[in-house]
Amino acid sequence: MIQIEYILIISAVMMFAGIFGFLTRRSTLAILLSIELMLNSADLNFAVFNRMLYPNGHEGYFFAIFAIAIAAAESAIAIAIMINIYRKIKGISVDKLEKMKW
Amino acid sequence: MFVILAVVIMLSSVATVVTKSIIRAATYLLFVLLGTAGMYFLMGYTFLGSVQVMVYAGGIIVLYVFAILLTEGAKADPALRKAKDASWGFIVSLVGFLIFLFVLLKQKLFAGLVPALGAPSEPTGTDTTSIDYIGHYMLSTGDGGYLLPFEAVSVLLLACIVAGLLIARKR
Numbered sequence: 001m002i003q004i005e006y007i008l009i010i011s012a013v014m015m016f017a018g019i020f021g022f023l024t025r026r027s028t029l030a031i032l033l034s035i036e037l038m039l040n041s042a043d044l045n046f047a048v049f050n051r052m053l054y055p056n057g058h059e060g061y062f063f064a065i066f067a068i069a070i071a072a073a074e075s076a077i078a079i080a081i082m083i084n085i086y087r088k089i090k091g092i093s094v095d096k097l098e099k100m101k102w
Numbered sequence: 103m104f105v106i107l108a109v110v111i112m113l114s115s116v117a118t119v120v121t122k123s124i125i126r127a128a129t130y131l132l133f134v135l136l137g138t139a140g141m142y143f144l145m146g147y148t149f150l151g152s153v154q155v156m157v158y159a160g161g162i163i164v165l166y167v168f169a170i171l172l173t174e175g176a177k178a179d180p181a182l183r184k185a186k187d188a189s190w191g192f193i194v195s196l197v198g199f200l201i202f203l204f205v206l207l208k209q210k211l212f213a214g215l216v217p218a219l220g221a222p223s224e225p226t227g228t229d230t231t232s233i234d235y236i237g238h239y240m241l242s243t244g245d246g247g248y249l250l251p252f253e254a255v256s257v258l259l260l261a262c263i264v265a266g267l268l269i270a271r272k273r
Contacts (some may be wrong), residue, residue, distance in 0.1 A: 002104050004212050007141065008128045009203070010108050014134065016199040021119030023191030027171055028232045030124050033131050036162065037115055043154075044138055051145045052212075064150055068157050073262040075162050078126060079169040080270040086173040101213050 004052045007044065014041035028085075028092045039071045089096050104144060111137035124170050132163045149233055 014037050017060055022033030043064045050060025082092050114133040121127050135158040142151035251259045 002144075005170070005172070005206055006108065007271055008206060010111055010141075012111045012199060012202050012206075016195040016202075017115040017119050019198065020191050023194065024188045026224040027124055027174065029166065029173065030119075033124075033166065035120060036131060036158075037118060037134065040135060040138055044141060047142055047145060047147055047150060050256075051147065057171050058235070058246065060181055061147065061150060061236075062239065062251075065153060066248075066251055066255055068153055069259065070160055072157050073258055075165060076262055076266050077269070082169060083172055083270050090175050092118040 004048060007048045011041040011044040013046070014038075014044070026093050027035060027093055027096070028082055029079075030076060031094070032082075036071065036075065039067065043067050103140075107137050107140045107144065109142070124174065125167065127162060128166045128170060131166075132159055135163070142182045149236055 018034045018037030018041065021037065022031055025031050025034065046060040046064040046067065050057060050064075054060070085097065086092050111134055114130045114137065118127045118130040118134060121130065127167065133152060139151045139154040142154060144149075239246055240252050242247055
């Protein structure tokens with residue numbers, strides 16, 4: 001017997017771990033990994049709300065599928081930007097990225 | 103099974119953000135994503151689970167590992183900030199999590215509203231998440247159809263391919 005609260009707590013742990021990583025990591029790739037954690041917890045929430053609250057609907061299911069597609073596109077573009085930055089300044093730490101700060 | 107998946111997901115997601123090496127963080131993220139896929143399978147959403155395994159675990163993690171090795175590699179950088187900044191982030195996320203737990207457990211938002219998973223009240227009538235229904239909804243313009251988002255995502259992926267080539271090309 002799996003209550004809805006258990007899955008929500010799991011996805012909240014994922015979400016806040018992602019927020020912690022987003023606030024504290026230095027490498028931009030690690031920040032992107034944290035963003036993936038947050039997106040993944042949102043997907044899990046979509047699926048579980050669809051499954052538990054509207055078992056005959058399909059909206060949350062499709063939102064999760066489209067969110068996965070958008071996350072893939074986002075990470076591909078972000079990684080292209082990271083590689084470009086690495087070619088320019090030989091590092092991807094956020095401490096070195098100051099050209100576009102203001 | 104649920105307990106195993108839950109423990110794996112929670113421990114790996116915490117390990118993703120506290121480990122020093124980025125490539126280890128990517129590996130822990132892989133475990134988180136596979137655990138989430140297992141959770142989808144447990145809910146009966148097999149197509150979503152396979153999409154998760156294929157796109158996330160198979161595609162995105164490989165992309166991340168390539169990017170890590172192309173940039174800084176596995177060398178241990180000072181991945182975490184100074185202790186002061188890290189403690190601020192920790193406090194913020196811990197307070198947010200505690201507020202969430204308080205609201206969720208105190209208010210009993212779903213009391214009497216949902217049957218637990220695995221209870222005898224399974225979805226009645228047609229199963230709208232079987233794969234032929236998914237294809238039907240994905241390409242229908244009628245009620246509950248998702249043709250417009252489908253086309254928008256395809257245009258987005260095309261733009262993403264072009265922009266990725268354009269940004270990361272050698273000058």
